[in-house]
Amino acid sequence: MNKNRITQMKFTQLLRCAALIPLMAFASITTANDNLSSSLLSIWHKFAVGAVFTQTNDSEGNEVLMFSRHGNGKLQFLDAFATDGVGTSGGLGNQGALALSKDNDFLFVVNAGSNEITTFSVHKHGLKLVDKVPSGGERPISLSVFQDRLYVLNTGSDSINGFTFDHDGKLTPMAEAIRSLSGTETSAAQIQVSPWGDALVVTERATNLIDVFWLDDNGIPGEAVISPSVGTTPFGFDFDRRGHLVVSEAAGGADNASSVSSYNILETGQLEIISGAVPTTESAACWLITTPNGRFAYTTNTRSSSISGFRIERDGSLNLLDLDGVTGNTGEGTNPLDMAMSRNGRHLYAISPATEEIVAFRIRGNGSLKNIQSVTAAAPRINGLAAY
Numbered sequence: 001m002n003k004n005r006i007t008q009m010k011f012t013q014l015l016r017c018a019a020l021i022p023l024m025a026f027a028s029i030t031t032a033n034d035n036l037s038s039s040l041l042s043i044w045h046k047f048a049v050g051a052v053f054t055q056t057n058d059s060e061g062n063e064v065l066m067f068s069r070h071g072n073g074k075l076q077f078l079d080a081f082a083t084d085g086v087g088t089s090g091g092l093g094n095q096g097a098l099a100l101s102k103d104n105d106f107l108f109v110v111n112a113g114s115n116e117i118t119t120f121s122v123h124k125h126g127l128k129l130v131d132k133v134p135s136g137g138e139r140p141i142s143l144s145v146f147q148d149r150l151y152v153l154n155t156g157s158d159s160i161n162g163f164t165f166d167h168d169g170k171l172t173p174m175a176e177a178i179r180s181l182s183g184t185e186t187s188a189a190q191i192q193v194s195p196w197g198d199a200l201v202v203t204e205r206a207t208n209l210i211d212v213f214w215l216d217d218n219g220i221p222g223e224a225v226i227s228p229s230v231g232t233t234p235f236g237f238d239f240d241r242r243g244h245l246v247v248s249e250a251a252g253g254a255d256n257a258s259s260v261s262s263y264n265i266l267e268t269g270q271l272e273i274i275s276g277a278v279p280t281t282e283s284a285a286c287w288l289i290t291t292p293n294g295r296f297a298y299t300t301n302t303r304s305s306s307i308s309g310f311r312i313e314r315d316g317s318l319n320l321l322d323l324d325g326v327t328g329n330t331g332e333g334t335n336p337l338d339m340a341m342s343r344n345g346r347h348l349y350a351i352s353p354a355t356e357e358i359v360a361f362r363i364r365g366n367g368s369l370k371n372i373q374s375v376t377a378a379a380p381r382i383n384g385l386a387a388y
Contacts, residue, residue: 196243349387
């Protein structure tokens with residue numbers, strides 16, 4: 001091997017070693033968050049690749065808590081930002097209290113206590129409040145975004161509503177977009193738009209029903225098409241990349257009775273069962289999220305303080321990843337609720353109001369989870385989670 005080739009190889013090795021130094025430094029920083037100096041924090045935030053958001057749901061004044069996310073998936077608290085609205089200081093029984101626009105330029109947040117929606121513009125080093133509007137109903141708890149449209153579930157009035165937003169994040173109510181759910185006192189949990197923007201789905205916990213609203217070309221919803229849930233207490237849900245609907249079922253919180261189901265949405269708006277009530281073997285499976293590649297779904301089992309993982313087949317059928325139903329542990333007494341995922345699908349986050357923490361996991365190629373961090377959120381009623 002010639003001398004120039006050897007010199008080049010040594011130089012390349014030096015560059016690789018140099019590139020590892022800041023990563024090693026950040027890794028050591030995250031193990032001692034309480035002792036970080038302001039200068040080290042500034043370096044951390046500067047090199048962040050994303051962010052995670054939750055809200056305090058405080059009845060004295062709602063705030064969004066923002067955490068910088070590093071490439072290794074670990075988080076560091078950045079700051080709190082007032083929504084100019086109020087929460088309820090209680091559980092909302094919901095999924096999706098915060099929602100990001102597709103380009104992550106805007107963050108939308110419910111104020112369940114003041115019946116409002118707040119819009120923030122998102123920047124690497126913080127949030128800026130740009131709008132706040134009435135939700136068009138009572139007790140907004142869940143949001144979903146598609147292109148320049150925002151939809152809200154107002155569970156207190158058992159209704160949905162729609163908005164458009166402009167390049168500044170300003171919200172404008174859609175004309176005639178308010179629609180009723182199946183009835184009253186449905187205890188609806190979540191609203192979400194299908195991947196192609198042609199339908200809205202809402203889960204009703206108290207009635208064991210799932211509503212589908214077809215959307216016209218302008219995004220205006222039609223009347224609800226109502227289907228029974230195959231499992232008891234349908235709660236959180238998500239879509240895989242092929243448009244299959246995957247729903248968690250809490251079974252009223254009964255011991256080890258939770259399950260997850262998957263469906264096709266037919267042209268009539270009715271649901272066709274693919275996998276019906278596949279057991280998690282755990283308790284109170286309430287929140288559910290799928291990976292961006294559509295291969296896996298995860299649900300938090302609140303009473304079991306665990307996460308169950310499922311493999312999603314091409315036809316939408318579900319297979320439990322672990323025979324005991326435990327793909328990840330959040331820690332004894334954590335009672336995990338809402339989840340969010342990094343945009344690259346490599347890291348999963350779950351909130352624990354019981355311990356005022358966000359628990360972070362690395363998602364391995366086979367769908368298994370590795371616990372990498374628990375970071376303090378320092379708010380007893382944190383609700384909802386969004387990430388990029």
